[in-house]
Every structure is written in C-alpha cells, then in structure tokens.
Amino acid sequence: MNGPLAALLIEAMADSGLRVLKVGHAAAASERIPVIMPQLVILGGPIHAAELEMLTDRCVAVGAELVHGPTPDTDLRTFVQAAKSVANAKVKGAR
Secondary structure, rough: OOOHHHHHHHHHHHHHOOOOOOOHHHHHHHHHHHHHHEEEEEOOOOOOOHHHHHHHHHHHHHHHHHOOOOOOOOOHHHHHHHHHHHHHHHHHHHO
C-alpha cells in the first residue's frame, strides 16, 4: 500500500497510539507477525487465497485484527476512519 491511502492510514494509526510497520508482500508479513505481535494488520489490496489463509492464521494466533483493504469504490476517508475505529478498540482492549 502506497500513496495517499498509506499516508492517511499511517497518520491515523499513529494518532491511535499504534506503531506502523509496512511490508511489501504477504510472505514478509507472515514472517513478522509472530515476532512483532501486531494488534492490527491491514491488507493493502487483493491477495491470493493461500496468502490470505496464511495471514489469517497468523493473525488469529497472535490476536491481531485483520482488515481487508478498500475496494476501488470505497471512499478512502471512510475506510481510514473505520480502520482507526478498529485500532482504537484494539488499543483500549490491550489496556
């Protein structure tokens, strides 16, 4: 995920108190999830079913919420606001 959406999400997650780590592909994310133990994983776009299954398994194992990226017809600000709401809930639940 790059461009304006990435910038908006990074800002929103920082406002929620979450550290942001961007990775380039599903394999890299799958390697890092058990180490970093994220609270939230946001997909930047469509991925193959096998990659989605792998990421879902890793997220479930560490208790992370998996959020699918926006579709082409999704309003980006609405998506960012929804992602921020999930992030805020995860932060409150971690306290």
